[in-house]
Amino acid sequence: MKNPIILIIICFIFYGCTSKGIESFDTEIIQYKDLPNKVKEVMFETEYIELNKILRFEHVSKQDRILPWVYNSEIHRKSDGKKIKLNFSTEHRSRYIIHENYMYVPKHYNIYKADSLKYSFSRFYLEQN
DSSP states (O other): OHHHHHHHHHHHHHHHHHEEEGGGSOEEEEEGGGSOHHHHHHTTTOSEEEOOSSOOEEEEEEEOSSOTTOEEEEEEETTTOOEEEOOOSSSOTTOEEEETTEEEEESSSSOOGGGGGGOEEEEEETTOO
């Protein structure tokens, strides 16, 4: 009886050591005009893209077992296997753009190119921890 409980506790500890929430990463709020040009070129066209020549991250989305309409998203860092949980509180998950060591996420729903100067974005530094 004690062995399964110990095994479950060890699994939770191990999972906690390999994953972190995105809110624990350094974040900066920037305006559209301050985005790198490569990010501006694709921001309105795609939901997820990594612009690095050598891909260093992988986006994984899994359907929740209990609530089938909910998808849990993570970014997996290939260099060390760290999992970054994308559980945002103020950003809107319509788009994730990774460029160099940063992930850019709009702070607005339904962004349009015509209104681009009105938008702000969160920039997360992904290479820490």
